[in-house]
Amino acid sequence: MEAGVLRVRDLSTGYRNRDVVRGLSLPDLAAGQTLSLLGPNAAGKSTLLRALAGLQPARGSIELGGTELIGLPLAEHARRVTYMPQTLPQRVALTVLEAVIGALRATPPEGIEHGTDAITRRAVEVLERIGIAHLAMEGLDHLSGGQRQLASLAQALVRRPRVLLLDEPTSALDLNYQLRVMQLVREAAREWGMTVIMVLHDLALAARWSDRIVLLSHGTVAAAGNPVEALTPDVLARVYNVRARVETCSRGTLQILVDDVFTAPDKEDT
Structure with a gap:
């Protein structure tokens, strides 16, 4: 397999002995590409994303650059794949900067210096790039829903993972920040060679910012291709x-x- 290609084949996962996603395969994704998962409620989008993140058991195959991710220890999985949930946990007594630094320290990617100054610089750079450096010393529990979502994105991006999984990254954002986030995700994917998979409900956003689109229905792929082919x-x-x-x-x-x-x-x- 080509280095960096993400290949998902015959994947099944679910809850309480009931498969929500059944025998699903995705188009192969090269480094730098962005794929949007679309579909109605209960189609299996978020469940699939959690399985790709290694957060719930799955059967089948998830290969990244020839390495099988299913069965890897969670820490090793997390070094390659970063997952951004829909919302941050409530009542977290950390500042935005502390949360971003903590995300970087939890599973530090290869090549980053371990000194405090280097990690802090990288955290601040990401906050500046997203446009929320002015919130660095604000407590997460004092932020609005949209601000918390941007802080969560900073935690995901600071690690520059090989695969970035985003669950509805624009759901709590106004139009200005929706556009900024989508631009940022596309730029980061291409600049850092990340593969991005995101769950979206806005078909227009997906059509504009995605290289590939997969529509799910009842846990299976209903359509896949570029935006013109899939929508x-x-x-x-x-x-x-x-x-x-x-x-x-x-x-x-x-x-x-x-x-x-x-x-x-x-x-x-x-």
Whole structure:
């Protein structure tokens, strides 16, 4: 396998002896590429992300650059793969800077100096890049929901992992920060050679910022490809049960316009 390629094959995972994701395979992803996972609620998106992060048992294969990740100790898995959940834990008595430094110390990536000054510089650089350096000394428990989400992103990015997993990274952000986060994630992926997989609900954001898109339905892949291939009216009808148009704006960006929903007698929900 080419160095850095992420390959997911025949993956199954779930809870309490019930598979939520069943026999799922993803398109191979090279370093620097971004993939968005889309689909309705309960399609298995977050469950899949947690399995890729090594946070719950899974069957099948997750290979990164020829190394099988399933079965690795969690610490070794975490050196290669970083997971950003939807929300940070509540009532964490740390400042933003302390939290970012702590994330870097917990599983330090290869090549980083272990001295306090070097780690602090790297943490501050990430906060500046995200645009929240002014919050460095604020307590996490004093932040708004959007600010906490940006702090969580800083914790993920500071380690510059080989694979970055983001669960709804823009859900609590206003339009300005949504755009900034998506730009930052795309730039970081290409600059640092990271593979990024993110769960999104906003189809337009996914279409604009993703190299590949996978739509899930009931724990299986309903469609996969580049945005033009994956986001078609037929796919949206099957996956979301809606009547939609997919058009290209004057700048070449896909626009998804939902006109109606299918009623139960007309079309069964798939």
